[in-house]
Each structure stands twice: as structure tokens, then as C-alpha cells.
Amino acid sequence: MISIVEKRLKKGKLKKPELLAPAGNLDKLKIAVLYGADAVFIGGQEFGLRSSADNFTIEEMAEAVKFAKPFQVKIYVTTNIYAHNENMSGLVQYLQAIEKAGVTGIIVADPYIIETCKQVAPKLEIHLSTQQSLSNYMAVQFWKQEGIDRVVLARETSAQEIQEIKAHVDIEIETFIHGAMCIAYSGRCMLSNHMTARDSNRGGCCQSCRWDYDLVQRKGEEWIPMYDGSNEAFAMSPKDLNLLASIPKIIDIGVDSLKIEGRMKSLHYVGTVVSVYRKVIDAYCENPETFVLEQKWVEELDKCANRDTAPAFFEGVPGYQEQMYGVHEKRTTYEFAGLVLDYDKETQVATIQQRNHFKPGDTIEFFGPEIESFMQTIGEIFDAETGESLDAARHPLQIVKIHVKAPVYSNNMMRKKK
Amino acid sequence: MNPELLVNPFHIQHMEQLCKKGADAFLVGTAGIGIHLPAFFSIEEIQKACEIKEKYHxxxxxxxxxxxxxxxxxxLENYLHLLKEFxxxxxxxxxxxxxxxHQKINASFPLHWSPxxxxxxxxxxxxxxxxxxIRAVxxxxxxxxxxxxxKKRAKVEIQVQVHxxxxxxxxxxxxxDHYYQYQGKTEMFLSQYQDRMYLLDRERGANYPIYQDELGTYMLSPKDLCMIDDLDMLFDAKIDAFFLNFMFQSEAYATEITGLYREAIDLLAEDYDAYAQKRNEFLNQVKKIQPRERELDQGFFYKETVY
Incomplete structure (x- = not known):
């Protein structure tokens, strides 16, 4: 790996990769853009997985493009279902509308959508989804020949494999760096279909892999338990992916786009994850030789974690320690308390939109792209309209004013320890 | 033309038995390369299998x-080179x-797309x-x-699993392996499906066969598909191949089931009404040898999924 860094440095081309963020709606998209994403992927109302996410109408896509353009941020739309015959109509109009909305590209798995897109919406880039489980360079070569602009590799590929793929095929490579994982090869899991008649490859996955099972052996007519009572049940639930510490290696390999999972995730998650990876990518590219991963970035990222995290296949073969046994509650240490709408320099008063209950005396933390995170204790809370002093901000989306000890900017966030 | 009756043999002698029971085609694979197979064939066994399939056409x-x-x-490249000679x-x-x-080594054997x-x-x-x-599975x-x-719109042969x-x-x-290690057990557990491991899902009262090989972990459905009494529509549609999956079943079961489907297909081809009259009997014959813990159903043929 080191030799690659030296080579790139000599040539002066340690290419800064694209940081690709998820957004489930326009608010989240704005946060992703403002907090440092180079590109954002969104779902439309058809042909995409995650059918229970908010998802964008065509008009909202156009609005997303319009918002992102001045920041030179690209928008991609996920159209990554494996279509059944009954899902095949309406695609032409849909792709043409996406193209017209100014979207840069689509993320696709099904050849039907790929081929149709080439014909009817040629301006759209085509990115092959991780649903194709691309794991070797010959498969990547095949899709390059098919005119695919970018491939998202299988989450099962290691750093070395990605490097080999990069060396063999001249094509843009996108890999996941953060977020929830499938325990199976993506697209190769029908647990949801069999257990609940919800089609995972059309966006209905019920996440059966997060449930508990008893492992038993059939011997003759008997079922022999393969566990003793003191142990947790058999589970497949994978820890979430976190490649913060591997960012230098990923950049050295020359991966073109670093993808964060989570179209269903909160504003707080999008803001936190994007801003941390932004800082790490920038710091490393600025000066790779002196770069050190600062502990505060690691801690910051952990503040929005839903589960324990692991580097999964990127850093080798994941063992049992990268799965969770007997863990069902989501692990959240911080909650999103409020969004800064405005700040008055003269009075040092911030206008805040409430996102979770907070009250005078609570310790909160402000963070955002323009500021160094800081903690403070909440003093008096005033209703923004009436000026009335409140004993707490208890209503969702309620607008209040509080005094802050350092400048904040609109769209900064306020989080609170749970 | 009748649909091809395609099965997995467990070994060479079993393949010969299955030929006699009326299988038309065999799918075999080698450990570390083929997946979803009840048994593996080495390259030497594949060579033998070629002789048998030629003998029985x-x-x-x-x-x-x-x-x-x-x-x-x-x-894989070396493997394909070897297969080229067969x-x-x-x-x-x-x-x-x-x-x-396949292109690189200029192979001429046909390809079936089976993802x-x-x-x-x-x-x-x-x-x-x-x-x-030339075929899609x-x-x-x-x-x-x-x-x-x-099937109506496909320009390639279509293969469907029916059992x-x-x-x-x-x-x-x-x-x-991971579950064993988590429990602090030291033995490694590289299981083939013969170990008959299952995951019990107490909430749904279901069990899912699970097994492992060097390429990962696999799970199978809680029920066994059985279409022997309901083959007419697939037959009329001229589906090109019917596949019987014998994972987690015994050799004897595989042999018997192959014979029953042979009989059903032949009867259907010959005389619709006779098949219609006999369909329940076929099903009952399957039920007789069906392991007690494995219920039969019709898979997704008549089941809607939502999303």
C-alpha cells in the first residue's frame, strides 16, 4: 500500500474521492449537502428498494438538483429493484422524468432498467448497484464492456480485492464506508419473502436476519439443541460497517466514491456521519504523510451509532465478533434535540426547532460544518412567538429561543445525551 | 417436446439409478466451485458422469x-479448460x-444463466x-x-424448479462456525448439509435448513415445494426444464421422487384426463415418502409477495 501512496504523491495526484451520502427526503438532502457530501443518493417513488422510506417525487428531485447545484453536488437516484414482469411498465417515462429533473445518474441492478436507460435517458450515468454482488474483476470487466459508468462493489470485497479490481479495470469504483449491512450477499437473501411474504429485492425486506433462532440438529427423529441454556440464541445480525480508520487506505487504493448507507436514517445521523468523514477525507488528502486519525472524530461518529460497528470485509474476513448475539435494542447514546434556524450575533440568541424534549439545565452539544462542536448547559427557554418563558421544549417542531455561548449557524444541530 | 426432467445425483452409481428412473438431465458440481448441490463431483467423477450420460443418452x-x-x-479458468475436454x-x-x-478460453459448451x-x-x-x-433458470x-x-416472451429456454x-x-x-466460536466451543464446524442443521423459528413454528461450506452459509425454505399434482399449466406453457431439488433429502428419496415425476410427465404428455384423474395419487405417493417434519406446499406459484 505504501508504495502506492508514494507513487501518487510523486505524481501529485492523491485524488480526493467523492463522499456520497444518503437522503430520505429534502430536509436530509440539504443537511447532507451543507455538511460536506460531494454527491447524494435518493430514492424515487418507483423501482427503488427501501419502499418504506419517504422517497422523492419527480418535482422533489428537481428541487434537490436545484439546491445541490450551486454546491457542485451531484444527485443519484436508486432504481435498484429486481423487477418482476408486473413492475416493468412506466419505466420509460420515469427514467425520462429523472433525466429531465437534472439528476446525474441512477443506481441500478436489473438489466431491464440498465438497457432501457441507455435507450431513453442517455444523459443519465448508470451505476451498477451492490445488489449485483460484484466481487471480482472479470465481472467488473463485463459491466465495463456493457457501458456501465460506475460499479458499486459487493460489501464482501476486501481492500486487496478492490485494489486488484482497480488495477485490472478502468472504471469508477464505489464502495460502502459506513452504515447497516446485509448479512447475506446483497440480493441473495429471500428470508423476508419466505418468512413474511415481503419481497426483499423489491424493497419489502422485513430484516429477518435481525431475529433470534434456535440452532438444532436433526438426529433420527430427534431435535438436538446446539447450544446450552446459558447462551444467547443463534443470530445473524451483523454489526454496522464503520471504515473511518481505513479512510487513508481507501483513498490510497484510488476508490472513486465512498458511500454512506442510510436513506432511512435521521437528519442527525446524516449530519454527523457526513461531517466526520468530510473532515477525515480532507485532512488526509491535505497531508497524507502527517495524517493521524484524531480520537475526537472517532468519538463524534459514535454519537449517532445505532449499533456497534466493525470494518467487516474491507479489513479481512469478519469473525463472530462482527455479529451481535442477544442484542435487540438499538444503541443510541445521543439524541437529536434541535435544529438551529437562526442566530442573532448581537444578543447571542439562537432560534431552535425542537426535535426532542429538552429543558433548562440539560447539557447539550452544538455541531455543524462551520463550527467546532461545543457543549453548554441550557439556560432559560423562550417561546419564539410569545416570548414566554418555558419550563421545557416539549413539542415536536416547536420553535424556541435560547442563549448560546458561542456563535452558531442556521442548520447547525443540537444533540443531547440520552 | 416434453420438459426435461433435471435432477442432482448424489454420486456416480446414484446417477445410473436415476437414469433408469427416467431423469433426462443431471446437474453436478465440484466442491469449492459449485453451490446449492446435495453432493460434489470431482473432475474425475465428472468424466465418469460423462460416460454414463452418453451411455443412457x-x-x-x-x-x-x-x-x-x-x-x-x-x-475457474483451469476448471473450464478441463471441462472443455469433456x-x-x-x-x-x-x-x-x-x-x-467462457469467451476467453473459446469454450463451445452452452451456458445456462442461473443467478x-x-x-x-x-x-x-x-x-x-x-x-x-441458451437457458434461464x-x-x-x-x-x-x-x-x-x-416463457411467452423469452427467447431462451426456461427452467423452473417444481420440487x-x-x-x-x-x-x-x-x-x-461463528455461533460455535461465540459459545466458546473450540471445534470448527465446517458442515455439509448431511449434518442436518436447522434454525427453529418459534414465532412462526417453522424450521429452516442451514448448512455451510467453504464459500459461505446457506439457508433453505421451511417447506418443500411439490407440484407433481399441478404440472398441467407449466406443461402447457412448454416450460423447457423441470428441476427437482434434493437438498437435505436422502438418496432413496431422490430416486423415488424422480421416478414419480417421470411417470407424471409421461402421463400428462400422453393423456391429460388420465393425469387429471391420477394427480391426487401422485401427491399421495410423494407424501408417503416425504419426511414427517417437512410439509409440502406450492412455494410462490400462487402466493403474492408485497413490498
Missing amino acids: KKLYIAINGIYHNDQLET SIDGVTFGDPAILML ETTATNWFSCNYWGRKGA LAPELSLDAIMEI GMLNMFHSKRLLL
């Missing part, structure tokens, strides 16, 4: 149906790397047809209506 396909990583490509009738594949290698879960519409079937496949999660429409467990999961992780 049957067909032999080789499963190269995994998801492959870079370090397997050389092995009289095999086709290779089933899902990974496009196999298509590339398991992702063969879900007629366009994809024809797409892989244009890339060189449909995902088992499709409805009968969907299968019929695909046995449905493959429903492939992970690269060794989930059984």
Missing part, C-alpha cells in the same frame, strides 16, 4: 453458480466472470440470452402467472 450440466472473488478466477452439455452460471472466461434470486423478468432472461446463455419466488408470461426445498439465502460469512 442423457444430458450433463456443470454448476459453476457461485459468486466469485479474484483469487478464484485462476481456478462432452458436457452446459454450464450453469450466475457470475458474469464465467461468461468472460437464483435475481432471474425475475423476461427481459433479464433475454438479456443474458444475448450475452450467450428462474428465481423460485415467482408466481405461476409471472412464469407463464416470461424440493427452495434456496433462500447465501452469506459469505461462516455463520455456523
Whole structure:
């Protein structure tokens, strides 16, 4: 790996990769853009997985493009279902509308959508989804020949494999760096279909892999338990992916786009994850030789974690320690308390939109792209309209004013320890 | 023409028995390369299998149906080179790397596109047809209506599973080993399906067969598909191949079931009414040898999925 860094440095081309963020709606998209994403992927109302996410109408896509353009941020739309015959109509109009909305590209798995897109919406880039489980360079070569602009590799590929793929095929490579994982090869899991008649490859996955099972052996007519009572049940639930510490290696390999999972995730998650990876990518590219991963970035990222995290296949073969046994509650240490709408320099008063209950005396933390995170204790809370002093901000989306000890900017966030 | 009756033999002698029971074609594969197979055939056994299939005028396909990583490509290329020397009738594949290698070594044996879960519409079937496949193996999660429409619009042969467990999961992780290690057990657990491990789902009262090999962990459906009493529509639609899956079943079961489907297909081809009259009897005969803990059902043929 080191030799690659030296080579790139000599040539002066340690290419800064694209940081690709998820957004489930326009608010989240704005946060992703403002907090440092180079590109954002969104779902439309058809042909995409995650059918229970908010998802964008065509008009909202156009609005997303319009918002992102001045920041030179690209928008991609996920159209990554494996279509059944009954899902095949309406695609032409849909792709043409996406193209017209100014979207840069689509993320696709099904050849039907790929081929149709080439014909009817040629301006759209085509990115092959991780649903194709691309794991070797010959498969990547095949899709390059098919005119695919970018491939998202299988989450099962290691750093070395990605490097080999990069060396063999001249094509843009996108890999996941953060977020929830499938325990199976993506697209190769029908647990949801069999257990609940919800089609995972059309966006209905019920996440059966997060449930508990008893492992038993059939011997003759008997079922022999393969566990003793003191142990947790058999589970497949994978820890979430976190490649913060591997960012230098990923950049050295020359991966073109670093993808964060989570179209269903909160504003707080999008803001936190994007801003941390932004800082790490920038710091490393600025000066790779002196770069050190600062502990505060690691801690910051952990503040929005839903589960324990692991580097999964990127850093080798994941063992049992990268799965969770007997863990069902989501692990959240911080909650999103409020969004800064405005700040008055003269009075040092911030206008805040409430996102979770907070009250005078609570310790909160402000963070955002323009500021160094800081903690403070909440003093008096005033209703923004009436000026009335409140004993707490208890209503969702309620607008209040509080005094802050350092400048904040609109769209900064306020989080609170749970 | 009658649909081809395709089965997995457990070993060479079993293959000969299955020939006599009326199987038309065999799908075999080698350990570390083929997946979703009840048994593995070494390259020498494949050579033997070629002799048997020629003797009985049957067909032999080789499963190269995994998801492959870079370090397997050389092995695969060598394997395909060896197969080139044999009289095999086709290779089933899902990974496009196999298509590339097939071209690279100038192989002439036919290709069957068999990606398991992702063969879900007629366009994809024809797409892989244009890339060189002569057959598409449909995902088992499709409805009968969907299968019929695909067949109508497909320019390639269509293969459908009509019996046995449905493959429903492939992970690269060794989930059984991991559970053992988590429990502090020291023995490694590289299990073949013969170990008959199941996951019990108490909430649904279901059990899911699970097994592991060097390429990962696999799970199978809670019930066994059985269409022996309901083959008419598939037959009328001229589905090209009927596949019987014998994962987690005994050799004797495989032999008996093959014979029953042979009889059913032949009767259907000869006399509709006779088949219609005998359909329940066929089903009862299957039930007689069906393991007690494995219920039969009709898979996704008549079941809608939502999303």
C-alpha cells in the first residue's frame, strides 16, 4: 500500500474521492449537502428498494438538483429493484422524468432498467448497484464492456480485492464506508419473502436476519439443541460497517466514491456521519504523510451509532465478533434535540426547532460544518412567538429561543445525551 | 417436446439409478466451485458422469453458480479448460466472470444463466440470452402467472424448479462456525448439509435448513415445494426444464421422487384426463415418502409477495 501512496504523491495526484451520502427526503438532502457530501443518493417513488422510506417525487428531485447545484453536488437516484414482469411498465417515462429533473445518474441492478436507460435517458450515468454482488474483476470487466459508468462493489470485497479490481479495470469504483449491512450477499437473501411474504429485492425486506433462532440438529427423529441454556440464541445480525480508520487506505487504493448507507436514517445521523468523514477525507488528502486519525472524530461518529460497528470485509474476513448475539435494542447514546434556524450575533440568541424534549439545565452539544462542536448547559427557554418563558421544549417542531455561548449557524444541530 | 426432467445425483452409481428412473438431465458440481448441490463431483467423477450420460443418452450440466472473488478466477479458468475436454452439455452460471472466461478460453459448451434470486423478468432472461446463455433458470419466488408470461416472451429456454426445498439465502460469512466460536466451543464446524442443521423459528413454528461450506452459509425454505399434482399449466406453457431439488433429502428419496415425476410427465404428455384423474395419487405417493417434519406446499406459484 505504501508504495502506492508514494507513487501518487510523486505524481501529485492523491485524488480526493467523492463522499456520497444518503437522503430520505429534502430536509436530509440539504443537511447532507451543507455538511460536506460531494454527491447524494435518493430514492424515487418507483423501482427503488427501501419502499418504506419517504422517497422523492419527480418535482422533489428537481428541487434537490436545484439546491445541490450551486454546491457542485451531484444527485443519484436508486432504481435498484429486481423487477418482476408486473413492475416493468412506466419505466420509460420515469427514467425520462429523472433525466429531465437534472439528476446525474441512477443506481441500478436489473438489466431491464440498465438497457432501457441507455435507450431513453442517455444523459443519465448508470451505476451498477451492490445488489449485483460484484466481487471480482472479470465481472467488473463485463459491466465495463456493457457501458456501465460506475460499479458499486459487493460489501464482501476486501481492500486487496478492490485494489486488484482497480488495477485490472478502468472504471469508477464505489464502495460502502459506513452504515447497516446485509448479512447475506446483497440480493441473495429471500428470508423476508419466505418468512413474511415481503419481497426483499423489491424493497419489502422485513430484516429477518435481525431475529433470534434456535440452532438444532436433526438426529433420527430427534431435535438436538446446539447450544446450552446459558447462551444467547443463534443470530445473524451483523454489526454496522464503520471504515473511518481505513479512510487513508481507501483513498490510497484510488476508490472513486465512498458511500454512506442510510436513506432511512435521521437528519442527525446524516449530519454527523457526513461531517466526520468530510473532515477525515480532507485532512488526509491535505497531508497524507502527517495524517493521524484524531480520537475526537472517532468519538463524534459514535454519537449517532445505532449499533456497534466493525470494518467487516474491507479489513479481512469478519469473525463472530462482527455479529451481535442477544442484542435487540438499538444503541443510541445521543439524541437529536434541535435544529438551529437562526442566530442573532448581537444578543447571542439562537432560534431552535425542537426535535426532542429538552429543558433548562440539560447539557447539550452544538455541531455543524462551520463550527467546532461545543457543549453548554441550557439556560432559560423562550417561546419564539410569545416570548414566554418555558419550563421545557416539549413539542415536536416547536420553535424556541435560547442563549448560546458561542456563535452558531442556521442548520447547525443540537444533540443531547440520552 | 416434453420438459426435461433435471435432477442432482448424489454420486456416480446414484446417477445410473436415476437414469433408469427416467431423469433426462443431471446437474453436478465440484466442491469449492459449485453451490446449492446435495453432493460434489470431482473432475474425475465428472468424466465418469460423462460416460454414463452418453451411455443412457442423457444430458450433463456443470454448476459453476457461485459468486466469485479474484483469487478464484485462476481456478475457474483451469476448471473450464478441463471441462472443455469433456462432452458436457452446459454450464450453469450466475457470475458474469464465467461468461468472460467462457469467451476467453473459446469454450463451445452452452451456458445456462442461473443467478437464483435475481432471474425475475423476461427481459433479464433475454438479456443474458444475448450475452450467450441458451437457458434461464428462474428465481423460485415467482408466481405461476409471472412464469407463464416470461416463457411467452423469452427467447431462451426456461427452467423452473417444481420440487424440493427452495434456496433462500447465501452469506459469505461462516455463520455456523461463528455461533460455535461465540459459545466458546473450540471445534470448527465446517458442515455439509448431511449434518442436518436447522434454525427453529418459534414465532412462526417453522424450521429452516442451514448448512455451510467453504464459500459461505446457506439457508433453505421451511417447506418443500411439490407440484407433481399441478404440472398441467407449466406443461402447457412448454416450460423447457423441470428441476427437482434434493437438498437435505436422502438418496432413496431422490430416486423415488424422480421416478414419480417421470411417470407424471409421461402421463400428462400422453393423456391429460388420465393425469387429471391420477394427480391426487401422485401427491399421495410423494407424501408417503416425504419426511414427517417437512410439509409440502406450492412455494410462490400462487402466493403474492408485497413490498
